[in-house]
Amino acid sequence: MSLEHARRTTGRTRVASALIALVLSGVGVLALAGPAAAAPGDCPSGYTCSYSGYKYTNDAWQQPSTHKFANCVDVMAIGWRSYGNVISSTFNNGRSQNSYLYRGPSQAGAYLFVPRGGGFGNVGSFNDDIESGYFETTRSSVGSALCR
Missing domain, CATH: 1.20.5 (Single alpha-helices involved in coiled-coils or other helix-helix interfaces)
Incomplete structure (x- = not known):
């Protein structure tokens, strides 16, 4: 060579x-x-949706299992069913605002910030410890008819 x-x-x-x-x-x-974050299929546009299971699923043994709000909610409940302290994952499918989920009713305690178009498949230390939720423009509406 x-x-x-x-x-x-x-x-x-x-x-x-x-x-x-x-x-x-x-x-x-x-x-x-x-992959880009995509809203869970059962979370309508304009809502923040919270789930009793991780990764936007529901625990079969926990009822109720999914909570959705479009403005605010002082106490996570519909009728006699309480949604407080069962949330393990959440997604903000709001149109233009971030949302805030609080440990206690009516914005009591620490909050979890959920950016618009984002979510948490596992809410970490907030697991089973969320009782109220608000979009940015409704944070001043605590106690109003809008948040019931």
Whole structure:
């Protein structure tokens, strides 16, 4: 093998190696990119929806299992059914506002900030410890008919 042939072969090998590395690094980036957040199918536009199970599901043994609000709610309940302290995941499918979920009724205690178009498949330390919720413009409506 001549010296010139060895140089050409080595140059081609380097180019091929660089191309392979470039392709593989692109595949790695694509593989790491997660899907965009999508609202759970049962969460209508304009609502914040909260679920008794993780990852926007419902625990079969807990009733009620899903709570939805469009403005605000001082006490998470519909009729005699309480939704307080059963929430494990939540999604804000609001049209233009962030939402706030509070540990206690009527904005009592700490809150969990839920950005518009976002959610938490696991609400972490707020698990089974949320009792009221509000969109930004209704946070001053505590105790009003709007939040009942």
